[in-house]
Amino acid sequence: MDPLSGHAVQYETLPWDADLAVKLPSDVLADAEDASREVTRFDAEVGGEIAPFSSVLLRTESAASSNIENLTASVRAIAEAELPGAKTTANAKVIVANTAAMVAAINLADNIDADAILAMHEALMRDADPKSAGRWREEQVWIGRSAHGPRGAMFVPPHHSRVGEAIDDLLRFTQRDDIPALPQISLAHAQFETIHPFTDGNGRTGRALIQAMLRRKGLTRNVTVPVSAGLLTDTDSYFAALTAYREGDSAPIVRRVSEAAVAAVLNGRELVNELHTVRAKWNDRISARSDSAVWRIADLLLRRPVINTALLTEELGIESKHARRYLEPLSAAGITIETSSGPRSRVWRSPEVIAALDAFAERARRGGLRR
Incomplete structure (x- = not known):
């Protein structure tokens, strides 16, 4: 016991043996x-x-x-x-x-x-x-x-x-x-x-x-x-x-x-349910052919809620010069918001996905859900 603080000061690990008997209530x-x-x-x-x-x-x-x-x-x-x-x-x-x-x-x-x-x-x-x-x-x-x-x-x-x-x-x-x-x-x-x-x-x-x-x-x-x-x-x-x-x-x-x-x-299940709901709503808002890369970008947004053209090339193989063609339908539907993250650097974010992730973090901080 340290005499100045009253705290226990421990310089060794507990007596520990890889074969120790584990006894719990x-x-x-x-x-x-x-x-x-x-x-x-x-x-x-x-x-x-x-x-x-x-x-x-x-x-x-x-x-x-x-x-x-x-x-x-x-x-x-x-x-x-x-x-x-x-x-x-x-x-x-x-x-x-x-x-x-x-x-x-x-x-x-x-x-x-x-x-x-x-x-x-x-x-x-x-x-x-x-x-x-x-x-x-x-x-x-x-x-x-x-x-x-x-x-x-x-x-x-x-x-x-x-x-x-x-x-x-x-x-x-x-x-x-x-x-x-x-x-x-x-x-x-x-x-x-x-x-x-x-x-x-x-x-x-x-x-x-x-x-x-x-x-x-x-x-x-x-x-x-x-x-x-x-x-x-x-x-x-x-x-x-x-x-x-x-x-x-x-x-x-x-x-x-x-x-x-x-x-x-409990918290993870709530997050997954919220993301399911978000993605289902997008189906009614997106105007694009069924084989369009727009849908693949929508799926990407669920796991990467902020994207740029470099990420689309890296993840989906979409060339930067073609990216806006597929991003514009998402912006028009209110699914993404375009902003700048620096000089000549444009990013698109999904407010709905970010909100779901923010809600997950807030539940964790305040004590989570109860069964």
């Missing part, structure tokens, strides 16, 4: 099982129409995970940051990088090892901090109080010399098949955050690891269930659960991740 295990079924059911529902919702849900997860770290940007700014050649806010660029980390996590889910975790972190941090991207930390770090030393810190992770060993032990734990999936994922996430293996980006990488493990354990096969959006509904309890884990109580983090998964499914 029966109600926590039951809630985790219910949450697992909800995640699997939602994945099956949306998986039947994987485009565009897999992309939308991936981006909402990335934005919510960043928001937990107080990295915020509007849906419109994030969408503009993804455009080829775009110039936008620093936070939006960071959130786009988090999407890259999520993609890396999912692509590497079949083989979650140390190299996979480093690849997730490299995708996240390559622009923000290229020197540390994809590298275990080589210095002591701490959370809270002074920037000059660990005295009074709320938490001090293990010495950097122990990071590699601790990660290897954690990975052995993730390979066990005798623990229910969601409790195992929750505990692995908490232990990763306790090891704190990087100088920056630990929270976002740790939540990307959740997505990789959901895929690896078979709870998801098609889409990214935005668990971070569920955690965002009550970040205080999430951080308190991590603290409780470090003090020896594993139940709160399992309970919190289970709650977050259910909240994510």
Whole structure:
């Protein structure tokens, strides 16, 4: 106990053994099982129409995970940051990088090892901090109080010399098949955050690891269930659960991740329903031949609500010189609004899709939906 702050200062990971016996209250295990079924059911529902919702849900997860770290940007700014050649806010660029980390996590889910975790972190941090991207930390770090030393810190992770060993032990734990999936994922996430293996980006990488493990354990096969959006509904309890884990109580983090998964499914289902409604209304407003590229652009807008001619070439193979021919019917129908994002740079955005994504984010911030 630090005498100046009264906070516990911890320099080591909890006594941790890859073969440790996992003992949780029966109600926590039951809630985790219910949450697992909800995640699997939602994945099956949306998986039947994987485009565009897999992309939308991936981006909402990335934005919510960043928001937990107080990295915020509007849906419109994030969408503009993804455009080829775009110039936008620093936070939006960071959130786009988090999407890259999520993609890396999912692509590497079949083989979650140390190299996979480093690849997730490299995708996240390559622009923000290229020197540390994809590298275990080589210095002591701490959370809270002074920037000059660990005295009074709320938490001090293990010495950097122990990071590699601790990660290897954690990975052995993730390979066990005798623990229910969601409790195992929750505990692995908490232990990763306790090891704190990087100088920056630990929270976002740790939540990307959740997505990789959901895929690896078979709870998801098609889409990214935005668990971070569920955690965002009550970040205080999430951080308190991590603290409780470090003090020896594993139940709160399992309970919190289970709650977050259910909240994510409810919010994600609402978002998908809203986007279905938006797209159905467009069918009555668009005047174009059935084989026109206008319809393909309309579908693209559901997952990329801000577009430019370079994106149309990249995604749909539409040459820039022909783009306006297909964009004008959408503008005439009030589906898109044309604006400038810089000198000689025109973009088209869908206010209805952006509104649906804004509503999703607002539900996450204010506490989500209730069953």
